[in-house]
Amino acid sequence: MTLLKRIPKVDKVLEWPGVRELLARHPRPTVLAGVRDVLEALRAAVRAETLDEGELDEAAVTARIERELARLTAPSLRRVVNGTGVVIHTNLGRSPLAAQVRPHLDEIAFGYSNLEFDLEEGARGSRYAHVENLLRELTGAEAALVVNNNAAAVLLALSALATGKEVVVSRGELVEIGGSFRIPDVMRQGGAILREVGTTNRTHPRDYREAITSETGLLLKVHSSNFAVVGFTAEVSSQELVAIGRESGVPVMADAGSGSLLDLSRFGICGEPTVQEFVAAGVDIITFSGDKLLGGPQAGIIVGRAACVAPLRRHPLLRALRIDKLTLAALEATLRLYRDERLARAEIPTLRMLTASAAELRARGRTILRRLRRALPPQIRLALVDGISQVGGGAYPLLELPTTLVAVEAGGLSPQELEERLRRAPVPVVGRIHRGRFLLDCRTLLDADLPLLAESLREVADLNPVR
Structure with a gap:
């Protein structure tokens, strides 16, 4: 004592x-x-x-x-180094924005803007006009609208188009995603009446046709998000569903989930239809996220036929779900990059990380190793190992992307102790433990992360001197 x-x-x-x-x-x-x-x-x-x-x-x-x-x-919301290998990591803020977004965001954030002011007419304007023409241009849709996230987009569409009416959905598409977001719950909140068809693993065109009555308001197709049904399966394509809708005079809506604007199949990333494909198939209303495969800020994007988007514009719920000027600025700057596919893939971090080849990541791993070793004391030992990355964000749940990992050892610390210390560092570093090793994935380590990572590793070394 x-x-x-x-x-x-x-x-x-x-x-x-x-x-x-x-x-x-x-x-x-x-x-x-x-x-x-x-x-x-x-x-x-x-x-x-x-x-x-x-x-x-x-x-x-x-x-x-x-x-x-x-x-x-320290602020509660802080910068984190993502070494997990999950590209669209919901818990870590999903998609980082492209560097080209920053100047426009700064300009709008720290001054006044024409958010709802028509400079040509000198009268009140619409905040949605700043991105509608870009979305029409990029997707081929007749009209577009943006709200604060995709759940809100689905809720608004159901409320405006199907309140008091039946909405026909395949039983295999009644998904629940993160935060207990369930399609049946959203439908009830929107005033729609759920009509399930088919079975968990197989739904046929006849199932939809037999379910349509005079009370049917929508045929709804839902992205399967973070799960997949494999084996003995069947589903109705967008084209087939549109044909059924046209026969019966019932509009078709698709919740496209992650919302890809680029065909990534040539990079080995297959199975996710683009928004343009839904539009080309004739789907009347398509909703998708802005902060997943699109690589922009959190937003719920709605595109489709003008006659179907118009009721959404008039619905009182739209005001409660509208996005702010900073989201609009970030979304507009991101969408402009998509006018040049090569530029979008090179500059939007999510696309750049997803399309990086195994050879590129191996070379990147060697560069990261050299830079870190120069900045770190000898008790921090680093080595490169092969591994697997994931897309995340509810997209491509079965896809495994070959990657290069940095295995980290620090003095006498166990992998669990190292993980905890790095997670609690002034600049938190989040990695993963696999087979008794603490690992950082080169796919999700940004160039700007490396000095921060070195700083956090040095702090771990200072707390754990050579014994």
């Missing part, structure tokens, strides 16, 4: 020169909270007999208080 007596009182600590400097930089209540937290942690360490005597020196305690203040004052 001798060490407990050495732990100073709060008022004494506040008089230390180093702590007075902290008081000059931070509000007194914040410094006071930091001091109390550190002193309580020191007492707990003494009781657990895990504290070295030197940790009670004034300099050591002051440094610890400074680290605690950095933690207390």
Whole structure:
């Protein structure tokens, strides 16, 4: 208990020169909270007999208080290094924006804009006009509208087109995705009446035809998101569903989910229809996400026939679901890149990561290794190993992308201890543990991440000196 007596009182600590400097930089209540937290942690360490005597020196305690203040004052929403290999990682913010988006975003964020002002007419305008022509140009659709996410887009379409009416959906497409978002629940919220057809694994055109009555408002096709039904299966294509809809005079809606505007099949990424294919098939209303395969900000994009989009524009729910000026600015700048497919693939991070070849990633891995080794102490050991990446974001659930991984070892730390320390670093690093090794995937490590990664690894080394 001798060490407990050495732990100073709060008022004494506040008089230390180093702590007075902290008081000059931070509000007194914040410094006071930091001091109390550190002193309580020191007492707990003494009781657990895990504290070295030197940790009670004034300099050591002051440094610890400074680290605690950095933690207390850090923003809750922070930059994270994604080393998981999941490209569209929902928990890590999905798709990072292209660098070309930043100038337009800065310009709109830090000044006034013509968000809802028609500069030609000198009168009130529509915020949706800033992206509608681009979406029509890129998809071939007659009309377009944007809301705050794809769930909102589906809800708005159902509310505007099918309230009080039956919506026919294949039983195999009644999905639940992240956050307990269920298609049947959204349909009920939108006032639509669910009419299931087919079975979990097989649905035929006749199932839709037999379900259509005078009460039918929509035929709905839903993206399967993050699962796949394989084996003895059958589903009705968009073209077949449109033909059935035309026969009966019932509009067809498709929830396209991740919303790809590029055909990625030549890169070995197959099975995901593009938005343009849905439009070409004659689907009346298509909804999809802006922040998944599109590689833009979170948004729910709606394209389709003008006669079907018009009721959505007039619906009172639209105001509650509208997107803000920053989302519009980021989405517009992203969509402009799609006017040149080569530019989009090279500059939009999600597309660049998804289409990187195994050879490119191996070469990138060697470059990353060289850069990190130059910046790190010897107790951080790095090696390259082969592995698999995933698309994420509810797209291509069965697809495995060959990749190169950086295996990291740090002194005597276990992979679990290393993972925890990196996750809690000032610049958090998130990787994965596989077969007893902590791994970082070169596919999802951005160039701008490397200095941050080196900084976090150096901190781990400082906390874990060579034994």
